[in-house]
Amino acid sequence: MLAAVTPFGVAAGLAGLEVGLSPEITLGMSVVIFAGASQLAAIQLIDANAAAPIIVITALLINLRMLMYSAHLGPHFANLPLRWRGPMAYLLTDQAYALTISRFMVDDPPAYNHWFYMGVGAPLWVIWQLATAFGFWAGAAVPASWELGFFVPLIFLALLVPAIRNRPSFVAAAVAGSLSVAGRNLPAGLGLTSAALAGIVAGMLAEQWWSDD
Amino acid sequence: MTDPLWLIVLVIGAGTFFWRGAFLVFGGQLTLPNVVRRGLNYVPPAAFAALVLPGLVQFDGATGSVDEARLLAGLVAALVAWRSRSTLWTLAAGMGVLWLMRAFL
Numbered sequence: 001m002l003a004a005v006t007p008f009g010v011a012a013g014l015a016g017l018e019v020g021l022s023p024e025i026t027l028g029m030s031v032v033i034f035a036g037a038s039q040l041a042a043i044q045l046i047d048a049n050a051a052a053p054i055i056v057i058t059a060l061l062i063n064l065r066m067l068m069y070s071a072h073l074g075p076h077f078a079n080l081p082l083r084w085r086g087p088m089a090y091l092l093t094d095q096a097y098a099l100t101i102s103r104f105m106v107d108d109p110p111a112y113n114h115w116f117y118m119g120v121g122a123p124l125w126v127i128w129q130l131a132t133a134f135g136f137w138a139g140a141a142v143p144a145s146w147e148l149g150f151f152v153p154l155i156f157l158a159l160l161v162p163a164i165r166n167r168p169s170f171v172a173a174a175v176a177g178s179l180s181v182a183g184r185n186l187p188a189g190l191g192l193t194s195a196a197l198a199g200i201v202a203g204m205l206a207e208q209w210w211s212d213d
Numbered sequence: 214m215t216d217p218l219w220l221i222v223l224v225i226g227a228g229t230f231f232w233r234g235a236f237l238v239f240g241g242q243l244t245l246p247n248v249v250r251r252g253l254n255y256v257p258p259a260a261f262a263a264l265v266l267p268g269l270v271q272f273d274g275a276t277g278s279v280d281e282a283r284l285l286a287g288l289v290a291a292l293v294a295w296r297s298r299s300t301l302w303t304l305a306a307g308m309g310v311l312w313l314m315r316a317f318l
Contacts, residue, residue: 038225158300199258
């Protein structure tokens with residue numbers, strides 16, 4: 001589980017280097033944002049000279065799932081003091097959520113689940129920072145002809161494929177993907193973000209369509 | 214801290230912390246409207262497809278033809294991702310095919 005996040009962190013470091021970000025900004029993203037897909041999306045949009053509000057909105061849209069995780073976990077940890085809940089929120093990730101919530105689903109006495117949560121979240125954070133730094137360093141050490149930057153679309157591919165679970169989600173992906181290619185030369189990163197929004201709407205319409213049969 | 218990108222990073226960081234903390238720290242009680250809840254299901258496929266496709270389908274500036282090595286590498290990697298569900302195998306397949314294509318074409 002922890003090893004599985006390493007390539008994402010490496011990709012975040014590589015991507016920062018590829019588009020010419022400073023090491024401070026690249027590593028700063030991993031510390032301040034600490035959410036891989038949104039970091040990679042932001043880097044891609046910075047490279048496309050996107051307007052700041054577009055970058056922020058896209059990244060926060062990708063991270064909106066954290067709100068669901070927070071809603072799910074919040075009641076279970078409501079009795080903990082703030083000195084626990086603050087760091088827990090900062091360390092909330094797909095992995096920490098998934099592993100912890102599955103423990104609440106079984107009948108175990110949940111007394112130590114905050115320790116369990118930290119036991120996932122804290123090492124993950126450390127690995128994330130090291131992997132980002134390694135990616136930035138490795139990208140600089142390896143000749144450009146290796147095209148290590150291709151790591152970044154491959155990482156998104158590894159996220160995309162399991163996200164396609166049914167026909168409506170396939171429609172969402174197909175619409176967003178083809179519009180994004182078609183609009184790749186639009187200014188200010190508008191192509192990518194509007195393609196994603198159109199894909200979301202297409203997915204919802206497709207869901208409606210197939211549920212009406 | 215002079216780089217204007219810091220402002221973007223900090224705003225995304227603050228917003229993301231707000232999502233994460235909404236119920237854990239701030240004790241929010243809001244229930245999301247149904248339409249938002251449904252839309253949220255399609256954020257991953259739509260956003261990731263919009264991010265991945267332009268990286269796989271790249272056009273040569275002069276001739277307008279598609280970079281076949283990247284396209285084929287992407288297709289093989291997608292197949293591997295689908296069958297294996299493994300990030301590492303996906304990366305290995307994609308980079309491997311890309312390097313083979315570059316070496317022999």
